[in-house]
Amino acid sequence: MVELRTIGRSTGKQRSTMLNSPVHEAGRYCLDASKGGDDRHPQWYLNLLANPNVDLTVKDTTMPMRARTATPSERAELWPGIVKAYPGYAGYQRKTTREIPVVICEPRD
Numbered sequence: 001m002v003e004l005r006t007i008g009r010s011t012g013k014q015r016s017t018m019l020n021s022p023v024h025e026a027g028r029y030c031l032d033a034s035k036g037g038d039d040r041h042p043q044w045y046l047n048l049l050a051n052p053n054v055d056l057t058v059k060d061t062t063m064p065m066r067a068r069t070a071t072p073s074e075r076a077e078l079w080p081g082i083v084k085a086y087p088g089y090a091g092y093q094r095k096t097t098r099e100i101p102v103v104i105c106e107p108r109d
Contacts, residue, residue, distance in 0.1 A: 004048075019044075023078055068103070070102040
């Protein structure tokens with residue numbers, strides 16, 4: 001589990017969301033914007049599209065990160081590992097017509 005903090009795109013207030021990070025390695029964390037297979041993107045995803053500078057807390061350590069949507073090739077590479085870590089994500093993808101975005105969080109410079 002990770003805590004993602006974004007800035008609300010309408011309010012400018014900090015928003016906090018607890019998420020799974022099914023794939024992570026060497027300071028890079030991947031999140032999926034599944035919203036349980038809903039046809040709409042989760043609010044946290046829309047917030048980071050507006051302001052990609054986020055904070056990620058993992059095991060009591062908070063890191064300033066920059067979030068971005070994975071490219072189609074990155075998503076194709078990451079998605080099998082995400083589904084392997086939690087098979088329910090495959091069901092979420094079947095439930096919706098939108099492609100569930102994969103978000104890559106990397107350390108901010």
